[in-house]
């Protein structure tokens with residue numbers, strides 16, 4: 001028997017996907033969230049910059065609360081990985097999950113990004129234990145007055161080091177034996193900000209308790225740090241939409257308009273996978289906008305929860321594609 005057509009398939013269940021789930025459930029839409037369970041938020045020991053939590057909040061706890069809230073309104077969240085996304089000639093998307101196609105009128109891509117990790121000895125252990133940080137915007141404040149090592153080969157490493165200069169005066173940029181691809185002007189900027197530059201490889205990472213205490217360099221010199229930041233960039237998880245000719249930027253992030261619409265009709269995106277600031281609050285805000293735009297796009301098409309069957313024909317031209325009733329009134 002063919003599967004019924006969803007109003008929306010949300011791909012990804014991090015802060016963006018779960019926020020969309022809360023909104024879509026409260027809009028009484030028929031949708032599903034598929035999540036592969038690798039949210040970056042899971043790696044957050046305590047977030048101190050997420051509004052509403054003066055004592056900070058653990059990333060896993062936050063995701064748990066959001067899941068509970070979405071389920072309270074009937075959201076269907078299933079574990080798994082969507083491996084393929086295509087579009088039928090009638091405009092309905094077909095997502096493949098466990099070899100089965102899921103048809104949906106709209107897609108919200110909320111798949112996030114993957115951080116590029118440093119090539120350190122025993123790196124997976126260090127990262128799993130959260131001893132290397134990834135985001136100065138998130139926790140630079142907590143590095144106030146500390147000895148900071150920033151791992152980065154290009155100007156993104158330098159930018160992170162300069163950003164962290166607001167909080168710490170003892171900053172070293174480490175290239176781990178790779179050539180630092182900085183221009184003369186960028187090297188001058190580093191020197192002016194008193195950022196030390198070390199380009200030799202690391203022989204051993206010295207972990208003490210829950211901190212990376214030092215890096216033993218190949219030359220035998222031991223360099224001590226209170227905090228290490230990886231600034232090697234990230235890769236957007238946008239492979240699914242490559243076959244849909246969706247407009248991506250040079251980093252593979254989805255380019256959206258102010259309603260989180262991509263260049264592919266019916267495909268929306270929110271969170272880190274979108275070209276914007278990679279923060280929980282941004283992911284949540286974009287997801288709220290996207291879910292509302294999806295709901296308004298489908299208004300006029302009876303919700304399948306109320307429809308007698310799932311044979312509704314969908315013609316985007318007939319529908320309001322703007323986000324809010326206010327926009328519609330203004331036109």
Ligand SMILES: Cc1cc2nc3c(=O)[nH]c(=O)nc-3n(C[C@H](O)[C@H](O)[C@H](O)COP(=O)(O)OP(=O)(O)OC[C@H]3O[C@@H](n4cnc5c(N)ncnc54)[C@H](O)[C@@H]3O)c2cc1C
Pocket residue numbers: 011012013014015016017034035036037038039040041042043044045046047048049050080081082083110111112113115133134135138139237240270271272273278279280281283
């Ligand atoms: C160490 C660390 C600390 C951070 N600290 C903070 C902080 O203090 N404050 C802050 O605002 N931000 C912080 N961030 C950033 C924050 O985690 C991200 O901005 C946020 O998680 C983005 O949410 P998202 O939903 O877009 O993506 P994610 O949270 O990464 O979720 C994406 C989800 O999509 C799933 N997925 C991907 N592909 C598929 C597929 N094909 N099928 C099904 N599911 C799929 C993934 O498995 C994942 O579960 C931190 C990040 C890191 C790494």
